[in-house]
Amino acid sequence: MFNAILRRVTPIPKLDSFERYLFIGPHPDDIEVACAPSVCALTQAGKHVSFLIVTDGCMGAIDPALYGDELVKIRQSEALASAKLLGVTDVTFLPFHDGGMYQMEDAGCAVAKAIVRLKPDVVFAPDPNVISECHIDHIKTGMAVKMSMNMAPFESVMKSIGFSGSHAIKALAFYYTDKPNAYLGVKKTFPARAEALSCHKSQFDEKTVADICMYFKLRSIRLGLRKWMGLADGYRTLSPTHMHCFPEASEWVR
16 A cells, blocks of 8 residues: 555656657667667657767677777767667767776766756666676666766756756666566567667677567567557666655566
8 A cells, every 4th residue: 555655646757758868878789779669769759869878899899809999980880870770860979998997986977967968858777786687887887877866966966076067857767677667669660679780780690680689579578568568668767756765666666
């Protein structure tokens, strides 16, 4: 009864009800892997979508001889091409190196500055609290975004890191999550994942793209059945009220 009352007075935000969206990726391909159909659905609905990519992706390619500055240029070019395909032309690259050898606090400050500059209503980021997640860039990116939630809304905090202004978002949505509680229907835009991933030729061959898309199709079918909405992308979504001193929100899944 207590949780039911709390959910009524502080509901989970409806993700497609806003106008400005910021998708934050640990690497130049993660947004597309996890969220390409959602991004495409939002841009087709006339929403404003921005991408923020935290690391340069300098450490990983199909060709093991390809790394460093040469790979960074390739991956940024691939990211811009896939973003454009999805209807996104506003892409920001942060300067952190792939591989996790940076301070999460520095990434948090950079994310907070981007939020104040871009002023999104909703921020999407990888869920750093998934027990099975082992990639340090995914964990640090998610934690950096969580840190930014208590920075960007406060002008005094932003001034303390050498930035002016403030901005409070209206919802935070975690992808790569094992506890989704909000969904976007992607039946019409599901093919966008394969199309976007095909732009990242340094990372994926045709078989890998097909395998990724098969996994997400099975996942999207399972998630869609929960809400009788066909294929769906699922996110662990919080309102600003849920983000601080509100532990019950961690239980509001499915």
